[in-house]
Amino acid sequence: xxxxxxxxxxxxxxxxxxxxxxxxxxxxxxxxxxxVLLQSYAQQMFxxxxxxxxxxxxxxxxLGEMMNSGGIGRRLMALSLALLGRIKGGLAYxxxxxxxxxxSILGSAVAQITIMxxxxxxxxxxxxxxxxxxxxxxxxxxxxxPIIPPSMMFIIFGVIAQIPIGDLFIAGxxxxxxxxxxxxxxxxxLGQKHxxxxxxxxxxxxxxxxLIDALPALSIPVIIIGTILGGIATPTEAAAIxxxxxxxxxxxxxxxxSFRDLAPxxxxxxxxxxxxxxLIAAAQVFSWVIxxxxxPATVAAWxxxxxxxxxxxxxxxxxxxxxxxxxxxxxxxxxxxxPVLLPVAMDTYGIDPFQFGVIVCLNLTLGLLTPxxxxxxxxxxxxxNVRAERIAWxxxxxxxxxxxxxxxxxxxxxxxxxxKGLLE
Amino acid sequence: xxxxxxxxxxxxxxxTKTAQAMADQLKKETDGAVNILIFPSGQLGNEAQMLQxxxxxxxxxxxxxxxxxxxxxxxxxxxLAPYIxxxxxxxxxxxxGETANKLLDQVDQFGLVGLGYGMAGMRQIVMANEVDSVDxxxxxxxxxxxxxxxxxxxxxxxxxxxxxxxPALYDAFANGQVDGMQIDFEGTWNSKYYEHADTIIESxxxxxxxxxxxxxxxxxxxxxxxxxxxxAAFDSFLDELIGSYASxxxxxxxxxxxxxxxxxxxxxxxxxDAIDEWxxxxxxxxxxxxxxxxxxxxxxx
Amino acid sequence: xxSLVSSAEPTxxxxxxxxxxxxxxxxxxxxxDSWLAGLLVAAxxxxxxxxxxxxxxxxxxxxxxxxxxxxxxxxxxxxxSAGLARREHIAVTLLPEAVTxxxxxxxAVGVDLLLLMFTISLGLIVWRWFDPITVLGAETLxxxxxxxxxxxxTEPTTTIGMRKVWFWLIMPYACLTLNxxxxxxxxxxxxxxQEHR
Ligand code: NA
Ligand code: NA
Numbered sequence: 032x033x034x035x036x037x038x039x040x041x042x043x044x045x046x047x048x049x050x051x052x053x054x055x056x057x058x059x060x061x062x063x064x065x066x067v068l069l070q071s072y073a074q075q076m077f078x079x080x081x082x083x084x085x086x087x088x089x090x091x092x093x094l095g096e097m098m099n100s101g102g103i104g105r106r107l108m109a110l111s112l113a114l115l116g117r118i119k120g121g122l123a124y125x126x127x128x129x130x131x132x133x134x135s136i137l138g139s140a141v142a143q144i145t146i147m148x149x150x151x152x153x154x155x156x157x158x159x160x161x162x163x164x165x166x167x168x169x170x171x172x173x174x175x176x177p178i179i180p181p182s183m184m185f186i187i188f189g190v191i192a193q194i195p196i197g198d199l200f201i202a203g204x205x206x207x208x209x210x211x212x213x214x215x216x217x218x219x220x221l222g223q224k225h226x227x228x229x230x231x232x233x234x235x236x237x238x239x240x241x242l243i244d245a246l247p248a249l250s251i252p253v254i255i256i257g258t259i260l261g262g263i264a265t266p267t268e269a270a271a272i273x274x275x276x277x278x279x280x281x282x283x284x285x286x287x288x289s290f291r292d293l294a295p296x297x298x299x300x301x302x303x304x305x306x307x308x309x310l311i312a313a314a315q316v317f318s319w320v321i322x323x324x325x326x327p328a329t330v331a332a333w334x335x336x337x338x339x340x341x342x343x344x345x346x347x348x349x350x351x352x353x354x355x356x357x358x359x360x361x362x363x364x365x366x367x368x369x370p371v372l373l374p375v376a377m378d379t380y381g382i383d384p385f386q387f388g389v390i391v392c393l394n395l396t397l398g399l400l401t402p403x404x405x406x407x408x409x410x411x412x413x414x415x416n417v418r419a420e421r422i423a424w425x426x427x428x429x430x431x432x433x434x435x436x437x438x439x440x441x442x443x444x445x446x447x448x449x450x451k452g453l454l455e
Numbered sequence: 456x457x458x459x460x461x462x463x464x465x466x467x468x469x470x471t472k473t474a475q476a477m478a479d480q481l482k483k484e485t486d487g488a489v490n491i492l493i494f495p496s497g498q499l500g501n502e503a504q505m506l507q508x509x510x511x512x513x514x515x516x517x518x519x520x521x522x523x524x525x526x527x528x529x530x531x532x533x534x535l536a537p538y539i540x541x542x543x544x545x546x547x548x549x550x551x552g553e554t555a556n557k558l559l560d561q562v563d564q565f566g567l568v569g570l571g572y573g574m575a576g577m578r579q580i581v582m583a584n585e586v587d588s589v590d591x592x593x594x595x596x597x598x599x600x601x602x603x604x605x606x607x608x609x610x611x612x613x614x615x616x617x618x619x620x621x622p623a624l625y626d627a628f629a630n631g632q633v634d635g636m637q638i639d640f641e642g643t644w645n646s647k648y649y650e651h652a653d654t655i656i657e658s659x660x661x662x663x664x665x666x667x668x669x670x671x672x673x674x675x676x677x678x679x680x681x682x683x684x685x686x687a688a689f690d691s692f693l694d695e696l697i698g699s700y701a702s703x704x705x706x707x708x709x710x711x712x713x714x715x716x717x718x719x720x721x722x723x724x725x726x727x728d729a730i731d732e733w734x735x736x737x738x739x740x741x742x743x744x745x746x747x748x749x750x751x752x753x754x755x756x
Numbered sequence: 757x758x759s760l761v762s763s764a765e766p767t768x769x770x771x772x773x774x775x776x777x778x779x780x781x782x783x784x785x786x787x788x789d790s791w792l793a794g795l796l797v798a799a800x801x802x803x804x805x806x807x808x809x810x811x812x813x814x815x816x817x818x819x820x821x822x823x824x825x826x827x828x829x830x831x832x833x834x835x836x837s838a839g840l841a842r843r844e845h846i847a848v849t850l851l852p853e854a855v856t857x858x859x860x861x862x863x864a865v866g867v868d869l870l871l872l873m874f875t876i877s878l879g880l881i882v883w884r885w886f887d888p889i890t891v892l893g894a895e896t897l898x899x900x901x902x903x904x905x906x907x908x909x910t911e912p913t914t915t916i917g918m919r920k921v922w923f924w925l926i927m928p929y930a931c932l933t934l935n936x937x938x939x940x941x942x943x944x945x946x947x948x949x950q951e952h953r
Contacts, residue, residue, distance in 0.1 A: 045852040046867050047845030049836070054874045070511040070906070071504070073878075073885050073927055078504045080829045083620045083821055086804065089797050089828060193496065197626035262631025264808040265623060271804035297801075298794030304828075305793055305835020306844055312832065322498045323459070323513070360846060378466070406846075503911065510905045526912045566905045594814055601818060601914045617816045618915065632811065672905060 034059045049306075052366075053313040056320040063324055072316060079315025080308055083267070084190040089304035090270035091138035091183055095146075096296040097274050098136065098251065100288040101281020104146040106241075106248040107132040108154075113233050113241035120222030121230025122158050123168055126151045127214055130172030131179065134207070135252045136273075138183035140173040140399050140407050147173065148414035159228040164221065166415030167425035170400055171214060173407060174433060177361070177396045179207035181255065181266065184361055184392040187311065191369045194384050197259065197266055202385040202447045206393065206440055213432040220428065247280045307362055314366035322370070331375040341380040345441040348372065349394055356398020360406050364395045386447040390440050397433055400426055457490050458673070460516035461505045463497040469641070469696065469703060470518050470573065470665065471495040477692040481684065489681050491516065510566040512672030518573060518665050522602050527565065529741040531558060532604035534664045536737065536744060537730045538723045539751050543701040546574055546662040550697065552750045554743055559666065567668040570689040573696045576639030576704045578661035583634050586654040586719065589613070589726055595634035598624055604737060605637070605661070611729040611736075624648070639663065640707035649716050657708065657720040667693055782940040785933050786841035793835035796827045803827070819915040826916075826923045833930040840871075841937035861949040868942040875938045879931040886928060 037058050041051040053076070060068045098104055111128040115121050130147060137143050147169045155165035177184040180200030189196035221227070233241070255273045258264040264272055281288040321327065338344055355364050368391065376382040399407030402423050412419040440446050460478065464470045471493065478491035499505055499514060502523045508514035525532035533539075533554075540546045549555060550572040559569035584591060593613030599605050601618035609616035617633050627633050629651045636648065643649055667689055677685065712718055723730055738744050775783070807820040839845055852860050887906060894900035897909045911920040 041870070042848050043851050044863055044867055045847050045849050046870065047840075047847045049845055050871060050874055053878070054870070057874070057877060065513070067511055067513045069881055070885065071500075071508050071513055073882050074504060074507055074924075075500060077829060077924060077927060078500055080832055081501070081825055083623065083825060086800065086824055086828055089800060089831065090804065093797060093801060195623065195626050197630075258808070259626075260630055263812050265627060265632060268804045268808040271801050272808065274801060275805060294791075294794065297798045298790050301793035301797040301831050302790055302835045302839060302844070304797065305832045306839050306846065308828070308832035309836030309839070310846065319499060322494065325492060507907065507911075510907055512905070522914075526914065527910070564902075565907070566901075596811065596814065596816060606818065615811075615814055615816050616818065617811065618818055618821070 033062055049310040049313040052310075052317040056313075056317045059320050059324065065323070068320065068323065075319050076312045076316045079312045079319075082190050084186060084196055085308065085311065087138075087181075087186045087196065087267040087270055088183060088307060089300060090267060090274060091181055091186070092142070092304050093297070093300040094251075094270050094274045094277060095137050095139060095142040096300045097277035097281060099142075099146050100292050100296055101277050102285040102287030103136075103248040103251060103277060103280060104129075104133060105150055105287075106245040106285070108147075108150045109241045110245035110249075112230075113238040115230065115232070117229065117232040119229045120218060120227030122151075122155045122160060123165075123218045123222060123227055124215065125230070126155065126165070126168050127172050127211070127218060130169070130175055131211055132252075134173075134175035134179040136181075136255070137176050138181045138186065140176040140396060141410055143173040143176040144170055144407050144410045145414065148411060152415050158230065161225060162415060163417045163421050163425055164225055166411050166417045167422050167429075168218065168221075169415070170407060170411035170422060171217075171426055171429035173411075174393075174396050174400070174429070175207055175210060175214075178203050178210060178389070178393050180204065181270065182392065183307075184365060184396065185388065187307075187362060187365055188369060188388045188392055190311075191366065192373050192384050192388060194388070198451050199385060199388055200266070201451045202389050203392075205446050205450050206389050206436065209439065209446065210393070210433065210436050213436055214429060217428045217432050247284045250280070251277055310362065311366060314370075318366075318370040327371045327374060330371055331379055334375055335379050341376075341382055342441070344376065344380050345382070345390065348376075349390070349437055349441065352391060352394040353397070356395050357401045357405075361392070361395035361398055364398060365391065368395075383444055383448050385451060386440070386444045389447045390437060393433065393440070394437055397430060400430070456488065457492055458515040458677075459494060459499070459513075460491050460518070461494045461497075461499045461508070461514050462518040463495075463502060463505075463520070464518075465496045467645075468495075469699065470575070473573070473692050473696045474518060477688050480692075481688050484688075485681060485684055489677075489685060506565065506567075509668060509670040510672075512670050512676075514670060515673045516570075516667070516669050518667050520600075520663070520665055522600060524562070524565070524666065525602050525604065528561075529603070529737075530561075530743040532602060533737065533741050533744040533747050535602060535604040535608070535661055536747065537608055537660050537726070537733060539747065540662055541755065542659060543574075543577065543697070543704060545751070545754055546577070546664070547694075547697045548754045549662075549747070549751055550574065550664060552747075552754075554747045554750055558743070562666065562668055563671065566671045568671055568674045570667040570669055570686065571693040573665040573667060573693045574700060575663040575665065576641045576700055576707070577659040578637050578663055579640060579643070580656035580658050580660075581628075581636050581638055581643050581648050581652045582654045582656065583628065583631065583651060584653050585717075586656060589729075592635065596632070598627070598633045598636040598638075603740075604733075607736060608661075608729070608733055609637070611732050612726055613729070628652075637661070640704055640711060644707045644710050649711055649714050652716050655711055655716055655718045657718055658722075658725070660723075660726070776943075778936075778940050778943055782841050782937050785936060786838035789834040789838040789933060793831040793838070796831040796834070800824050800827050800831070819917070822913060822915045829923070830926045833926045837930050837933040837937060840934055841940065843941065858949075858952040861945065861952045864945040865942070865949050868938065868945045872935070872938040872942050875931065875934040879935055882927050882931050 034055060038051060038055040060066060108129040111125045115125055133143050151169050152165045156162050180203050185199045185203060186196055189199045251273050254276050255269045258269045258272050259266055373387060376387045377384055399405055408419055408423060412422050460474055462470055462474060474493050478493055481489045481491060502519050505514055505517050506523050509517055521531050521534060540549050555572060562569040586592060595614050596617045597609050597614045598619050599609055599616045606616045619627055625646060628648055649655060803820050803824040810817050852863050885908060891900050901907045901910050909921050913920050
């Protein structure tokens with residue numbers, strides 16, 4: 032109780048979450064009178080990062096940096112526009128399709144909001160869309176980023192759950208597509224409600240030019256998938272190779288960046304990765320201490336006494352995650368929830384870890400868009416110069432659509448694990 | 456009193472099941488005076504981290520593979536000598552022998568008390584390509600554990616030993632980042648590696664021992680009478696564990712034979728000169744290998 | 757996460773009109789650590805490409821994975837320490853934003869004080885782990901390990917062939933810089949609280 036209380040207090044007064052986890056572990060060590068653990072504390076913190084899977088994190092962040100500086104996102108946006116014909120609310124769909132393209136390359140929703148806001152919102156405003164709605168669509172579209180592979184959240188989940196990240200990526204494909212279709216439905220509804228303008232179709236010549244211009248950009252996802260399936264690279268190495276490609280394309284093909292932009296991109300990637308990695312290191316120490324005190328087994332026993340139905344468990348889990356998502360961001364939430372609840376889900380309720388992973392990641396991603404703590408929401412509001420409360424309100428239909436998808440994923444395991452089974 | 460036993464295998468693995476059964480019996484036998492909590496799947500850290508916690512006395516017991524030991528003292532690598540034994544029965548005798556016992560006692564240099572040996576299934580080879588001779592293996596990337604003696608064996612066979620974390624292995628094998636692996640039948644079946652294999656080689660070329668240890672520090676704290684009960688329980692459960700692998704290997708091999716992946720059986724001559732060369736190198740690296748060879752020779756005859 | 761940090765240049769929130777020595781030192785260290793972390797990420801990037809290439813050529817280099825992981829860990833400690841100087845670590849700022857500026861300033865002093873206490877504790881833990889005084893007095897590292905049950909100086913790496921303590925050295929360094937930044941943050945928030953008097 033003392034331990035839980037001090038953790039909640041630290042978080043509430045604005046203590047950085049990573050430090051709160053590490054400090055709480057320390058408090059727990061003293062409270063449980065196991066000071067012998069102090070001798071292993073530092074090594075556990077270091078050891079929490081000694082994991083090959085985590086290398087994907089700095090690399091996918093680096094890939095995002097290079098794509099942003101190298102003008103790759105812009106070309107994908109133009110291509111999405113070229114793909115559509117004359118349609119009411121065309122640019123809104125373009126936004127979503129471009130988000131889909133970006134999601135297939137980028138691992139992070141916040142990175143995606145940053146890039147997409149710069150490209151999509153001004154364009155939509157010029158075409159006569161209300162700005163707040165444009166920002167909301169951009170923010171909602173970014174939810175695709177962590178579900179459609181590759182995904183930083185899947186990487187972190189895979190590392191903590193000790194399951195193959197490649198398989199987790201495959202498990203995300205169908206849910207990502209369902210989410211995409213659901214969002215198309217929401218945009219159609221919004222188009223009627225807000226009277227979206229109609230986009231004219233491009234001429235075939237313009238379309239051809241956009242396609243040719245986007246070909247180098249399209250090579251990035253092709254390189255990632257191709258090098259993995261071709262037996263050349265692990266997913267992590269694929270991100271490195273794709274980064275190299277993005278760098279070369281940005282420098283020599285699109286010439287949107289110069290050699291002077293490289294060093295700062297590496298430094299930014301290192302610092303962003305470091306913040307997340309330190310959080311993981313602190314969480315490992317925390318989870319080691321609570322495991323040592325046998326807390327997960329106690330929680331498992333308690334949950335088991337509540338219900339024996341996997342569906343009820345998943346329902347409770349989803350409510351818990353949605354609540355947790357409002358007060359925190361996905362990555363710290365994953366780190367808090369997964370070590371305790373995944374063993375329970377698997378051993379007590381027989382839930383597939385891949386199904387569990389996709390549900391947890393999608394649910395927590397929504398947390399990026401929920402106030403009061405919603406990094407994605409605030410990024411979108413900041414970049415689009417709209418009040419965050421307004422966007423939060425406009426996002427509600429997307430949010431409801433996502434909730435329906437989460438329920439579907441909970442009810443029907445084949446949606447997540449089916450494709451993996453087919454491929455085997 | 457609560458004690459803690461850590462190991463890296465997941466709950467369904469034979470090692471974890473053995474640990475749990477042993478803990479249950481000890482608890483009953485001592486009326487809860489010795490209550491060993493089991494922490495599977497490396498919940499308390501990888502083997503290096505568990506070793507460190509054993510040394511400080513945070514962790515009381517562990518089942519450890521030889522990797523961390525052979526990394527510190529090459530003599531612990533001698534059990535990975537190729538074809539030192541023919542089968543599980545041979546391994547069982549060798550692990551009760553003089554050399555094995557000497558090495559068990561010597562874990563005190565790491566701040567531990569050795570309680571006995573266990574083992575996993577005999578090592579086999581699973582390849583993505585068709586294999587008729589060792590030439591079909593040489594030049595291929597074989598996933599191994601990064602222990603010097605094992606890496607050296609594969610180098611001498613002419614293959615490219617490729618260490619890789621186990622969770623990444625299935626994908627890597629499916630996609631061709633590795634061409635094969637050294638593994639037991641249990642793992643081949645349970646992790647479904649056979650799905651992407653074109654040949655399963657029943658080679659039985661290496662044993663895979665485990666050392667059960669107690670923390671030197673916490674061992675001193677356990678009351679004398681309880682210590683005897685703990686020792687006796689480890690003895691009987693570990694011996695049973697080793698013995699069980701004869702049937703585990705056979706059962707999983709039988710299951711694998713129900714798939715359409717061809718299983719070929721090979722012996723020491725299959726590998727050519729590689730094994731003799733391995734012994735030349737490792738007799739120098741690890742002086743106790745010569746003693747072990749002599750014991751193994753006696754067991755075989 | 758790409759928008760957590762907007763630029764590689766110091767963007768401190770604690771810079772007074774004329775930065776004091778502590779602030780300048782903390783900024784300099786944070787900038788140095790950031791660039792070093794960037795260099796390490798570049799190294800990881802290169803190592804992984806080499807790894808894929810050498811494996812594709814059938815000559816895998818076994819120590820690359822382990823070295824890349826240690827490079828990442830160094831980058832993590834360097835970058836996150838610099839992140840403390842720039843207050844970039846993720847926190848829940850709900851309560852601090854809801855209260856009056858004066859209470860907020862007081863809360864910030866409390867947070868920074870507790871943070872300093874934590875970084876000092878971490879420093880002590882790492883000091884005890886490395887146990888520098890005992891090890892300097894010991895005849896050999898083996899004797900030290902036997903006497904203290906502390907094997908920090910003899911632990912090997914798996915594939916690199918170096919002792920692991922060389923890589924663990926990032927922890928004492930990070931403890932030093934974390935304490936420096938925590939102290940600077942505390943000084944800054946105390947100053948701001950005084951302005952609210
Ligand atoms: Na993605
Ligand atoms: Na939120």
